[in-house]
Amino acid sequence: MARRCGGATTRFPEEIQKNARKIATTAVWFCLSLLFPSAAEAGLYTASDQVVLLTPENVESVLINSTAAIFAEFYASWCGHCIAFSPVYKSLARDITEWKPAVDLAAIDCAEDENRKVCTAFGIRAYPTIKFFHAYSKPESRGQAFKATTHDVRVLRQRIVDKLENHEEPWPPACPPLEPTSQTEIDSFFENNNVQYLALIFEDTKSYIGREVTLDLLQFETVAVRRVLSTESALVTKLGVTEFPSCYLYSPQGNFTRLEVNIEARTFYSYALQRLPGVTRSGKPPPVTADVLANNTQEPWKPFNQYKVYMADLESTLHFSLRVELAAHTVIKGEALSSLNDYISVLVKYFPGRPVVMNLLKSLNARLQNQTGDEISYEAIGEILDNSAQSADTALPEGVRWVGCQGSQPHLRRYPCGMWILFHVLTVQAKNSGGTDPKEVLSAMRKYVHSFFGCTLCAEHFETMAGESLSGVNTFSSAVLWLWSRHNRVNNRLAGALSEDPNFPKIQWPSPETCPACHSVKDNGEHRWSQEKVLPFLMSHFSSSNILPDYLESESQILENQRDKHATSWR
Template sequence: MARSCGRATSRFPLRPREAATLAAWFCVCLLAPRAAEAGLYTSSDQIILLTPENVEAVLVNSTAATVVEFYASWCGHCRMFSPVYRGLAIDIKEWKPAVDLAAIDCAEAVNRKVCIDYGISGYPTIKFFHAYTKADSNGLPFKGFIRDVRGLRHKIIDKLEAHVPWPPACPPLEPTSEAELDSFFETNNVQHLALIFEEASSYIGRELTLDLLQFDNIAVRRVLSTEEGLVTKLGVTEFPSCFLYYPGGNFSRLKVKEEARTFYSYALQRLPGVVRSGKPPPVATDVLSNSTEDPWRPFNSSRVYMLDLESTLHYSLRVEVAAHTIIRGETLISLKKYVAVLAKFFPGRPVVMNLLKSLSSWLQNQSGDEISYEAFKEIVDNSAQSPDMALPEGERWVGCQGSQPQFRRFPCGLWTLFHVLTVQAKKVGSSDPQEVLTAMRNYVHSFFGCRPCAEHFENMASEGLAMMNTSSLAVLWLWAKHNHVNNRLAGALTEDPNFPKIQWPSPEMCPSCHAVQENGDHRWSQETVLPFLMSYFSSDSILTDYLEDESQILTKQREKHASQRALEAQKHVERKTREASDFMMHPPAKPTVQEEEEEEEEGEEPLDEAVTDEEEEGAEGAAAADEIGSKTSEPSPWAKPEMGRRQQQAHQKPSIVGMRMRDTQEDIVDLDSFVNQHYKAKALLLAASSRVKQRTLQRKVEQEPRPVFGLGMELDGGLGMVGLQPMESDFDLDGGQKRKWQQKRELTGQYFGEESRHKGDWMSMLSVGFSKADISLCVILYFLSFMCLLAMYLFYKNRFRLRRSKTSLP
């Protein structure tokens, strides 16, 4: 391995400047271990990551030509070259599906056999694989290693032109002639034909042909300066230059700021009728109001709107954060930093800023390791009704509105918010240049709903963010990464056809931001881009169109909280009403003196009243049962709320009294007019006035005046009892009689007359909670079981006798 690295690195002796760059890259990798663990490239780089599982599918018999970098992640030169290769992926993104870019880390143990099979002996090595490459082909290496994007781009074009057979997805790259143009529109169905007049050594025409590969209704052809007929006909005097050619021989010159590839490409992609392949055409402005949830709001595309920023805050704090019921640990730290940055740098209105500062202060005062979103939301919604504090609810987009509800909106608003925060941090002179970027990174990592998007953003943030040591670099870093995302998402399903992803700002918006290098390639003039960003995202430039007045926002907030309090009060009354109705339908039994004493001694809730055998069989119990018919009384459940609650809990528990259990009652109380009365005394009086018809198990001749009983039909899982409970509320008993009556009413088998008491003493002892019908059924079952056993005994006895007699025969 060391020898291989030596061969790889000895090709490029380090210069002092390169050594310094290499050291800087090592620092970056140490600060970003996640990227190093995944190799030098990730899926966010628009580079196909080769593995033993997919290498054949990508390289063998593919319809696209493929450029592959074989590298080792520990190789210093590979690390230095990786930004160039990423830049190449961005530069030729539009060349797909004619050309793909791939890479494989030969330092990974699982990939070593692949690298050996393709004859890799040093790193980095770049090879070109033609379309329809055979399985035994090792590819064509790039001789004379190129270290810049332009050189690699030209090398790929050279390989394409020597390609045999021609890749099916690649357009023609050879120069055109006047004879071909005369019949061009007869064989090609396009609206525009762009002619690039250039010298024979120029690559602009071929690059533009590939740049427009993914667009319909336009074609590009190169015309050499030696084609005198066309040069004279169109009056071409400058090389390079671009002319639009139409049927009938009509033509016009394409006006651009600089005669360079990037300016040509941008202008041609925005010609009328030119759309990306597979994408719908832009929607007319007068139809947009019918395809979105909100009415279309005309806006100035060169300005930022405060309504977009407030809508972003609403969605961020009330929707994204709400996905976390409990916010704890690193997520809580991310939320604190995010809200702190908002409170510090957001250029909002006074009511919004007051709320953000209050929210930030509340979060910083939370000393625990977790908070609930409900508590967080109370502060966001200003439930305490602090004066002059509010965050408008709802989403109403202006500059970030899309032609369809699924386009732009919150992602656009979030990018705009982050740009505004970085610019404001620079304007106020933040002491920490990474404060906003770190808070933004943590928020996306913890809360952003699109998890693949969050992963891509983390991949970008791990590359170079730690080296942003000034506020200006922070502003430019976020702008550059935003353009990187625009390049990656251009042509994706998420792209709005009315707002295509471009490298921003466009030449129309900021002409001085674009410049041309000596070799003709495009470059950004960062000394102009920074002032443009500072002006575009400045708080002084933010438009307040379509905003509601602050007084209206506060009024809506008060009305919302008033309606919420009224709803909560109504729910509270309904809950109390249900509790009262349940209380009347299942009245608790008053505990005995013995149980109260046991409760005080043991600290436990009293069980149902116990009845001793002496009371059950004695005359005192019979006298108490006789007196029930003349004197009845029920204690008010509201007299002692705590005792009533304990009694209700005790009533719900089964009690074991001589192996018996008392059923819960299913009394029926007429509550039709219950909810319309006062919820305490009057309601209970009205409910108490409804009596349940007397039901008894006695014959009519045995019925005597006695309290009204409700027949509880709930069957216990273990004993299956039927219990009778008094339902009258007007019994007037003194203390002793009441206690004796309550002791008797707890028995599951009630006494219904003197005859049943005298004749059923022994039956009561055997019944153990069973009714007469149950006992009768048991007797019948026992009798049938006995008869079956007797029949089996006689059968086997007779069978045995017959067998014995057979064996005794000679």
């Protein structure tokens, strides 16, 4: 029988609670690498890749005496094999992001002068070399060789599972049991574990799904996962199980119910279990109800349809972008002025706005196009935004009215959510309008984020993604899909972060419930996005016909507010 990672069945066993502060060692270094990018950023990986960037300063803290098992890649940035393997390693890191803090991936560029002594100390003679460091490795440890001769993420992931399952003492404290369960354990499970659900995944002996889903749920509370082999005849017979794999939920009341999923596969099990009522990410507050939301945000909660886009969010985004974010720049010139020109240009071309708003954007665009110098003051832009010239039927609503982008706390979602939706809408509108440059919207977005977006790290991460692959966009369809896939990549990176709203978890979107046809599996059971279905879904979801006017001020009210403002200013 396979050995288990950790002797207890709870998420963090009581006997190792005294070590809980150590559990976050790797995560802390990851967060620090986000805040303080080092020379390692010049290699094949960045902090955006969810790979811990090793340096002479942190290598011992990450690899030695860590409470997590660590797989470390020693590579040389000039090495062709390393370059070819780096996308695989990045994909693997994204694929097992939920497995922290039981296991994590790290990397160090041995081609950097400052790192050579580190690589020599660990006996590195060829690139790439991956070594496995078990939890609580000793200072003299040089790691164990890890076979990485494949570019198949699935195979690499399963080899990681094998290493975890056969981990020597002491176990990674956060690692849940991975060995098959039995009727005896299940009969007494709720006596020893304070959880709301026990998910039993029935599978064949050679299947990895049960162990993978167990690790996928590692960071979620009130649910535990166990694998049951098809040879466990008592349980199989008791539940009448005939399909392998299949998943059943066992409750403290003794009830067994089959988990309904579109496809019996890892991704679908993990998604469904993470979204069960009462299941929350460890350390995150539970979702709150509408009446509490109203108190938290100090404004009434606006019921909304998650399958629709709201013009209130789009106009709120324009207000914040043009009146708040741009206002931080007293004078806009050079590259920033070019970015602003492109941004306003694509808004005029593709934003499906109301007439008064479009008139305002056209006025601003005309002012920028007629700009004779190489700079413009924000004061001049502000005059256009306020319609100081009193042009007829021209206005941009002031203030924000978040609807689909409202958050359970005032600091969650809102403007970043609105900016994503705005550019999704623009890429779809550009495709529908028959434009000539597939990169036009994405390039404008890239330049705006680089020049103006207030979150510096967010801008750096987006620039990294754009630099890696935006050149490959050559059709309007690929532009729509590029933005969608990068948005999902950001969601993967930020899942569980402080910025994640517990009421709106950062998932891979659209979910199986939202678009069942968008999801399928490969022959080997791995999840596959059906992009031929995703594209029409995106074209429909972000189309102008799917934008609702709910919660908007009427155009007449907007114009009246503008007149009153100007009248007051003249007094």
